[in-house]
Amino acid sequence: MKCPLCGREAEGELCAYHAAAKGAVEAAYPRWARAFGRIDWKDYLDSVKRNPQTGQWAKEIAEFLRG
Numbered sequence: 440m441k442c443p444l445c446g447r448e449a450e451g452e453l454c455a456y457h458a459a460a461k462g463a464v465e466a467a468y469p470r471w472a473r474a475f476g477r478i479d480w481k482d483y484l485d486s487v488k489r490n491p492q493t494g495q496w497a498k499e500i501a502e503f504l505r506g
């Protein structure tokens with residue numbers, strides 16, 4: 440099975456890099472929700488994508504999760 444985002448060999452749905460990025464993006468959500476008071480999951484993913492400090496892996500996974 441291959442990662443749908445980069446074509447690398449995947450253990451499950453995603454390669455190790457994108458799986459790690461997914462974990463990091465999901466883990467950061469409660470912090471953002473607190474910081475912004477309230478933020479919708481999809482708005483959060485948009486913010487992750489737009490954030491210049493977001494790494495390439497996280498940007499790709501945000502795009503993927505946003506659908």
Ligand SMILES: [Zn+2]
Nearest residue numbers: 442445454457
């Ligand atoms: Zn990947």
